[in-house]
Ligand SMILES: Cc1cc2nc3c(=O)[nH]c(=O)nc-3n(C[C@H](O)[C@H](O)[C@H](O)COP(=O)(O)OP(=O)(O)OC[C@H]3O[C@@H](n4cnc5c(N)ncnc54)[C@H](O)[C@@H]3O)c2cc1C
């Protein structure tokens with residue numbers, strides 16, 4: 199297949215970009231690694247493709263005066279991996295970014311594009327007019343669903359959110375800056391992605407004429423330990439079968455605050471409040487790690503072919519907690 203025809207615009211300012219996005223059928227182009235594949239494969243169409251390429255202000259990683267970090271939406275995944283400011287303050291974020299796709303895709307793909315990328319469900323990417331494309335049926339529910347989700351589908355759509363970076367940003371309580379015709383709004387990253395029960399045709403809270411411009415990470419707190427662990431089907435580039443982002447705040451040997459966020463699990467980065475509850479106020483030892491891992495999968499709702507994800511998640515979460523306990 200070749201790319202269909204569309205107008206291609208490279209605005210010089212954010213304001214101009216937003217004006218262009220206000221016309222129907224417009225799509226944002228950042229690195230293009232996901233967008234162009236979707237257009238080529240007719241997953242959706244575009245009358246106008248609006249490139250963010252000239253918006254230099256979206257290409258920076260900056261320290262905030264409070265000690266946090268701001269990352270522009272056009273910063274490449276490779277730049278996230280290599281940033282000293284990120285490595286020192288949020289090591290799990292640098293690690294998760296290094297787990298994304300291949301070196302070429304990390305060079306070309308941007309942070310904003312990674313957070314806004316479309317799901318990988320093979321029916322959605324194929325010629326099936328499923329619920330997410332405005333049809334009346336989910337083909338995965340009774341079809342080939344080995345790589346689909348075990349949480350959060352609402353019995354409607356079983357995609358898994360594809361980003362490795364998003365669960366870590368949720369664990370670090372990051373916020374997204376969104377700019378549109380009505381100005382700027384800040385959205386906690388935890389609320390940035392949309393469950394099928396809210397709207398089965400949307401992946402994020404963005405309106406068609408809004409742009410994700412940057413991610414703000416709060417200053418890291420003393421005693422925080424973080425990690426990201428990803429399991430994939432192949433050792434080469436691949437999306438997460440199961441993954442876990444952890445941000446654990448320790449005080450006097452106890453877990454004061456816990457964030458446990460799963461990837462490859464649900465249509466959004468999936469916060470396991472059950473695991474967080476088990477860990478909070480406890481010492482990290484063999485009992486608490488096993489209990490937290492068990493709690494995390496208790497409400498799982500596997501489909502015919504993805505039941506293996508339940509013990510997989512249990513094992514990955516427990517192993518990663520034990521690894522933190524030993525450091
Ligand atoms: C073969 C392959 C393997 C991959 N493996 C992984 C993986 O293991 N882990 C992982 O996390 N990702 C993976 N990815 C996804 C990859 O990381 C994304 O394609 C990439 O990050 C998207 O960035 P981009 O800048 O190219 O986005 P684009 O393709 O330009 O855009 C992607 C989508 O986001 C929208 N968009 C882009 N920027 C913005 C913005 N600032 N505001 C609002 N909307 C925006 C676009 O309109 C489009 O719909 C893989 C991709 C491929 C093709």
Ligand code: SF4
Nearest residue numbers: 319321328336355356
């Ligand atoms: S899981 Fe979602 S995207 Fe996949 S076929 Fe079902 S409705 Fe479509």
